[in-house]
Amino acid sequence: MSAVIETRGLSKHYGAVRALDGLDLTIPRGGVYGVLGPNGAGKSTLFRILLGLIRPTDGSATVMGGPVGQVSTMRRMGSMIETPRFPPFLTAKQVLNWLAAAHGLNGDPARIEGWLARVGLTEAANRKVRGFSVGMMQRLGVAAALMTEPELVILDEPTSGMDPPGIQEMRQLIRSLAVDDGLTVVLASHQLLEVQRVCDRVAILNKGRLVLEGAVSELTGSGERLRLKLRPQAAALDLLGQKGSAEGDDAVMAAVTRAEAPAVLKALIDRGVEIEEARWVGADLESIFFTETGSVQAPEAIHAG
């Protein structure tokens, strides 16, 4: 598994504030990779360093084998950092033409229309961007990132400001970029459910450091638990001891493996517990996130890094 991004001891200090604090991170080539973290975790700082917008205080970072900031490397990347903005007097089509010129690309009208269609902006192609909603700006920003036909795409909050259908379309687009086009997509999002649905692997940052990294399926699968709707709840909790926890008034979560489950169920029945329902529940990314970061913020507040 070759690395598309590699950081070693990467640090960025703003006075006494350590936005990144010796980050060691390896992002593999291919698939969709999510970078999560609460406010101030260092996500945006990491992205800005990778794009050469700011310089690290210490450590190193390579992108596709080349040092960060090298134009030949940067030209193989597409990016969208936070809500993109564009010159307000340009239309969506003109924005892409302008960026094509800036990137030394052929501004072939058919290709530009193709990218606008891919992000759902065909009807707004000739409208000036000063009238665009945040969601439309996001779509245009994604089109701008993709029109360069990059090998690696970095997207910071790609669904910010979008309505639910727009979020679903963006999710499908991001998956298709990885699956159909073979790109590596690295994204940061505060919508943890979206990240769980769209990403293959995630890294959780906290206070500028990596606290957890792995495949989403492994992370959520390793926290799999058995949810039992039953009564009396007290008898079940007594039997399960430290492996059990109450879920409302009529259910318990049992931290048992699939191998242990039949014996546990039999023991509960023998104790006279009536089991109405039993199902396996994977740990969701949100609970992992809060456990690993010790964050008490609402999910909506977990974004800027």
Added chain:
Amino acid sequence: MLADAYRSETYRLLRNRTVLFWSVVFVPLIGVVFGIIGNAVLKANADKLAGEEMPPELMVAMAGGPMNLAAELVSAAGNVANPVALLFLLIGAATLYTGDYRWETWRLISARNGRVPLILGKVLSYVTLALVAMLVLVAGALIEKSISAGFFSRPLTFDAGNGRIADAFAMFGVSGLRILQVTMLGLLAGVVGRSLLAALFVPVVVSVLQALSPFALMGMGVANDAWVTFLVNPGQGYDVIAAAIRGGPDAPMAELVVRGWTSLLGWTILPLIGALAWFQRQDLSKE
């Protein structure tokens, strides 16, 4: 990469109608309009003014003497760097130099191009805009003169003798350099301050102070033709070079022309180098 930066800047500039109007169209337009109105008023009052004392050019005009368009061309080329034109050309410069801070678009373009080409692309794009604006200014001035000639039935001639065409090109070139020199202060201020207003007002304030500097220096006993006077005020350098191009009995000594070139080029190149150096290390994630 410089070509990409230039191409994209020019593409965007050509679609910014506000900048094109104020920097290219407005001054020549009001020049033509006010010139025609002024001549119409003069014509209407010709009888009343017959016995009055007037400047010689005006007396020739009112007497219906011929108008040499070649001489008018030299005059117009030397007048494109006038303060009003400079002010409006600064609007275009400030917008062009600081647009990417204002619209937060550096992050879209800076990752895929070098920082020096990005700034030089802006400067080249501005040079193109300034050239077009200067040509329109000269054309406007010639149109206004031709129409005004009609008021007094003056015959139009084109006597390009005495190297007038070469003079016109030289005046055009040095006026272009003067315009660029003023806007380079705007570039430096705009990059350091990340602000359109800084790019607009810093050159205005500095230019006014420079224009007043000879008086202050004279008060300190510094001669008007001293090196320091030239080095502080590139406008004086421009005036001396322009006088040398016009020639005649008022032409300055070669030594003063050298001082003039040194000042004008120094005030053009040093702010550019400063802006490039600053931009190289600038955090572009904060726009």
